[in-house]
Amino acid sequence: MKYQTGITLCVALFAGTAAQAGAQARPFPGPDVPQIYQRLLPQIEKIPMFDHHAHPGYADDADVDAMAAPPGSAALRERDSNPELVAAAKALWGYPYSDLSAEHTKWLVEKKLELKKQRGRAYFSDILDKLNIEKGVANRAMMAAYLDAKRFLWVFFGDAFLWPFNNQRETARNADEQVYIPLQEKMLRRWMQQEGVAKLPANFGDYLAFVSRTLEDNQKKGGIAIKFEVAYFRPTKFSDPTREQAEDIYQRFVAGGIPAEAEYRTFQDYIFRFLVREGGRLHLPIHIHSAVGIGDYFNLSESNILNLENILRDPRYSNTTFVMIHGGYPYDRQAIWLAAVKNVYLDTSETEILLYPSEFKHLLKQWLETFPDKVTFGTDCFPYNEALGAEESYWLGVQSSRTALAAALAEMISEGEVSEAQALELAHLYLHDNAARLYGDGK
Numbered sequence: 252m253k254y255q256t257g258i259t260l261c262v263a264l265f266a267g268t269a270a271q272a273g274a275q276a277r278p279f280p281g282p283d284v285p286q287i288y289q290r291l292l293p294q295i296e297k298i299p300m301f302d303h304h305a306h307p308g309y310a311d312d313a314d315v316d317a318m319a320a321p322p323g324s325a326a327l328r329e330r331d332s333n334p335e336l337v338a339a340a341k342a343l344w345g346y347p348y349s350d351l352s353a354e355h356t357k358w359l360v361e362k363k364l365e366l367k368k369q370r371g372r373a374y375f376s377d378i379l380d381k382l383n384i385e386k387g388v389a390n391r392a393m394m395a396a397y398l399d400a401k402r403f404l405w406v407f408f409g410d411a412f413l414w415p416f417n418n419q420r421e422t423a424r425n426a427d428e429q430v431y432i433p434l435q436e437k438m439l440r441r442w443m444q445q446e447g448v449a450k451l452p453a454n455f456g457d458y459l460a461f462v463s464r465t466l467e468d469n470q471k472k473g474g475i476a477i478k479f480e481v482a483y484f485r486p487t488k489f490s491d492p493t494r495e496q497a498e499d500i501y502q503r504f505v506a507g508g509i510p511a512e513a514e515y516r517t518f519q520d521y522i523f524r525f526l527v528r529e530g531g532r533l534h535l536p537i538h539i540h541s542a543v544g545i546g547d548y549f550n551l552s553e554s555n556i557l558n559l560e561n562i563l564r565d566p567r568y569s570n571t572t573f574v575m576i577h578g579g580y581p582y583d584r585q586a587i588w589l590a591a592v593k594n595v596y597l598d599t600s601e602t603e604i605l606l607y608p609s610e611f612k613h614l615l616k617q618w619l620e621t622f623p624d625k626v627t628f629g630t631d632c633f634p635y636n637e638a639l640g641a642e643e644s645y646w647l648g649v650q651s652s653r654t655a656l657a658a659a660l661a662e663m664i665s666e667g668e669v670s671e672a673q674a675l676e677l678a679h680l681y682l683h684d685n686a687a688r689l690y691g692d693g694k
């Protein structure tokens with residue numbers, strides 16, 4: 252009996268400070284979770300972050316994305332009625348009111364306008380400083396002169412190369428596509444203009460050369476990765492056509508006419524795989540929107556992250572780094588197993604805003620318990636309007652990720668899965684190191 256008491260004492264002494272070496276993990280967290288959380292959070296706040304996915308920019312800047320938001324339902328937390336936005340305005344600007352009424356919002360708009368004038372190119376860098384973001388991705392159609400390239404890394408879009416033909420049928424599919432497809436056409440024209448291509452080449456080989464040249468030039472302009480939001484425009488199951496098949500379709504339709512849906516898809520499947528290969532050749536990671544999307548016509552089953560499994564597990568693409576943007580939510584439990592592939596990473600952006608921290612914590616905990624070296628932090632900040640700007644969504648994304656991370660790690664410590672020191676190592680990996688390493692910026 253004495254021996255048993257000794258063991259109990261020993262466990263009590265170590266509980267809350269470190270996992271017991273050799274002890275079995277427990278199925279329930281202990282009552283020490285809130286204390287561990289309180290200890291972890293300030294340490295987590297001190298970790299400089301790498302924001303792996305975001306759209307910094309002003310509300311009137313059309314280049315913050317290659318597409319635009321169609322009218323549609325917004326999840327509760329993304330509505331402008333979210334009371335957390337008052338906390339964001341207080342934290343960022345010292346907002347003196349406790350609501351966002353039209354009259355009070357005027358204060359906020361004026362305050363931001365004044366700072367923009369005063370700070371110029373430092374305005375958005377100031378936001379990063381306030382939130383302890385060391386560097387952040389700017390996933391934008393084109394880079395903005397008002398973002399400091401030392402802090403903001405450009406991720407450009409690759410989708411437009413998939414839509415070179417007459418898109419009448421694609422556009423007419425629904426109200427969302429009526430917004431999206433013309434913007435893809437516009438993006439393709441911008442790439443053509445950039446490369447001095449007045450008219451799409453008649454020869455397929457020349458078209459592929461134009462695509463490659465655009466990627467190379469974007470890389471020279473500072474581009475660090477290629478982003479696809481293709482899930483908004485078509486199903487993400489890609490077949491494996493031959494070059495001859497794609498060439499035949501290109502040659503028949505580049506000068507006019509509408510390809511049958513199956514033909515258009517076959518052509519796109521080839522171009523998508525070509526871009527994936529080019530991403531490997533140029534060391535430009537491939538970022539793919541892999542979660543639920545905005546708009547009322549986003550097809551959840553046709554864009555399920557598992558549709559991409561044949562691409563991600565294809566050994567021909569083992570030199571290409573894939574980042575699954577938004578981590579496949581709501582299929583996040585399946586998604587984490589795709590990160591078993593050495594060149595596949597998951598990003599949590601958007602999910603941390605769609606979900607409240609109490610729920611996001613579960614997702615993060617499961618991921619950190621599986622492949623903690625493959626998950627990265629992102630905010631998906633976006634300028635929704637003058638009052639709810641990229642600034643406020645930066646704040647919301649950062650707060651949600653930090654608190655959910657501290658809570659997930661506190662439970663893992665309390666359950667005897669990891670020590671507190673190990674938990675902080677995981678926090679560094681998630682908030683900074685895993686992503687930074689992909690761009691030669693690891694520590």
Ligand SMILES: [Zn+2]
Pocket residue numbers: 304305306390631
């Ligand atoms: Zn985004």
